[in-house]
Amino acid sequence: MLTEAAIASLKSNMRGELIEPSDARYNEARKVYNGMIDRRPRIIARCMDVADVIAAVNFGRDNQLRIAIRGGGHSGPGLSTVDDGLVIDLSTMKGVRVDPAKRTVRVGAGCTIGDVDHATHAFGQAVPFGIFSTTGVAGLTLSGGHGYLSRQYGLAVDNLMEADVVLADGSFVVASATENLDLFWALRGGGGNFGVVTSFQFRTHPAKIIYGGPLFFELADAIPVMRWYRGFLSDAPDEFYIFLGLHIVLPADPFPQEHRGKKCCVLVVAHNGSTTDAERAVNTMRAALPKPIIDWAQPMPYTALQSMFDEFYPKGMQWYWKGDFVRTLPDAAIEAHLAHLGEMPSPFCVMHLYPIDGAVHRQNEDATAWGCRDATWSMVIAGVDPNPSNFPTLKKWTRDYWQAVHPFNLNSAYPNFMWDDEGEERVKAAYGNNYQRLATLKKKYDPGNLFRVNQNIRPAA
Numbered sequence: 001m002l003t004e005a006a007i008a009s010l011k012s013n014m015r016g017e018l019i020e021p022s023d024a025r026y027n028e029a030r031k032v033y034n035g036m037i038d039r040r041p042r043i044i045a046r047c048m049d050v051a052d053v054i055a056a057v058n059f060g061r062d063n064q065l066r067i068a069i070r071g072g073g074h075s076g077p078g079l080s081t082v083d084d085g086l087v088i089d090l091s092t093m094k095g096v097r098v099d100p101a102k103r104t105v106r107v108g109a110g111c112t113i114g115d116v117d118h119a120t121h122a123f124g125q126a127v128p129f130g131i132f133s134t135t136g137v138a139g140l141t142l143s144g145g146h147g148y149l150s151r152q153y154g155l156a157v158d159n160l161m162e163a164d165v166v167l168a169d170g171s172f173v174v175a176s177a178t179e180n181l182d183l184f185w186a187l188r189g190g191g192g193n194f195g196v197v198t199s200f201q202f203r204t205h206p207a208k209i210i211y212g213g214p215l216f217f218e219l220a221d222a223i224p225v226m227r228w229y230r231g232f233l234s235d236a237p238d239e240f241y242i243f244l245g246l247h248i249v250l251p252a253d254p255f256p257q258e259h260r261g262k263k264c265c266v267l268v269v270a271h272n273g274s275t276t277d278a279e280r281a282v283n284t285m286r287a288a289l290p291k292p293i294i295d296w297a298q299p300m301p302y303t304a305l306q307s308m309f310d311e312f313y314p315k316g317m318q319w320y321w322k323g324d325f326v327r328t329l330p331d332a333a334i335e336a337h338l339a340h341l342g343e344m345p346s347p348f349c350v351m352h353l354y355p356i357d358g359a360v361h362r363q364n365e366d367a368t369a370w371g372c373r374d375a376t377w378s379m380v381i382a383g384v385d386p387n388p389s390n391f392p393t394l395k396k397w398t399r400d401y402w403q404a405v406h407p408f409n410l411n412s413a414y415p416n417f418m419w420d421d422e423g424e425e426r427v428k429a430a431y432g433n434n435y436q437r438l439a440t441l442k443k444k445y446d447p448g449n450l451f452r453v454n455q456n457i458r459p460a461a
């Protein structure tokens, strides 16, 4: 039983706010990015610093509350909130400190990608994160983190140098290549299973002006474009990244009126070399492909590319997604993809194939906990729409689509693209040969499975 005295004691131990259901701010505070998630936590602890996090972890554990950890709140299945439990909300812990000489950046656990990009961009540097600036750094990094710079510089976890962590027993530790090495290994892919990370230190890399943007191709040209794309990665230099998408042209500015509503195959390019090299590479690509109906690829600040799609997907839309790792894209798979593009129920739905190669492949499989370095792509199919009444249709389309293409894919998925009902076998598959070691470390660092609102790794028996 949670007592008023226990809550009062937590309040007196925190500088941040506690938000309960009776609070006028509660309904806003419990919202996450996915508008379809409607959970009612018993209490939201909005932490300001590490001391607040220690107090909150101790409170949650001692009062036997289920604990959800919130970084940016972007988890599709809503793994940063919990009915009747405690949300440890880190979203106000936003400090960023760039060390341009050492090429590192220290990042508070509540930062979004945009917060960090903004700070590092001033120095012409960046960390490889994801492709929406509104996504949280914490959840993205702890389960891997792939994006435009991953072919060149690896995953976010490959660039993590150090993390400050509050463990399940309330103790504070630093994990790095020299301290708590086993925990450092587990944090680089093992998600929120091992503790609450309060800050991260990353290596940064040069990325200032990037040649980037989307090219939209008519549906009639989708097969040659997808065939071209499946051969592209093996010859392309690491600094040339392209992800493939299947989309409907949105009925909104700046999309040209005459193309709105068209089903399209999209290539989103990001070349982080010199502008001359980039122009040559993208023009060679253009020459090899059918003429796109929209071609917005051009030199732009890295931060512009990173935030290019944010405005079309504001907080509060309905999301359902499923993913898989993919090694090859045979013609039969292309056909299955295009059949489901044909059935797409909303112009906000997407299918994306993100490259997993280059620098990601150059790390050994067991160098970090992240589990699938021999995939070629990470696939996500996302049913998205603003209207809650469309959710059943989005879910059905996503699941049917996934069923149709899954036989061509690997039997595992990026944990950040899994739903919360996929079962333990899928979690094991996501980590492959690294799973057993993760379960052993879970037993060491969180034997009671306090941190289980996540893609859960159960403590070894």
Ligand SMILES: Cc1cc2nc3c(=O)[nH]c(=O)nc-3n(C[C@H](O)[C@H](O)[C@H](O)COP(=O)(O)OP(=O)(O)OC[C@H]3O[C@@H](n4cnc5c(N)ncnc54)[C@H](O)[C@@H]3O)c2cc1C
Pocket (backbone or CB within 6 Å): 033, 068, 069, 070, 071, 072, 073, 074, 075, 076, 078, 079, 080, 081, 090, 109, 129, 130, 131, 132, 135, 136, 137, 138, 139, 140, 141, 142, 144, 145, 146, 147, 191, 192, 193, 195, 196, 197, 198, 313, 416, 417, 453, 454, 455
């Ligand atoms: C629009 C959109 C675009 C995306 N694009 C990409 C992409 O390009 N690349 C990519 O790799 N992924 C991408 N993702 C997936 C994204 O990485 C995950 O949704 C991720 O969980 C988001 O992190 P967050 O901090 O916002 O999550 P939250 O919802 O806040 O947290 C998710 C989980 O992470 C864990 N967690 C969060 N913070 C901490 C912490 N400080 N300590 C310990 N555990 C913590 C918890 O277990 C929590 O349950 C995208 C998601 C969306 C919605």
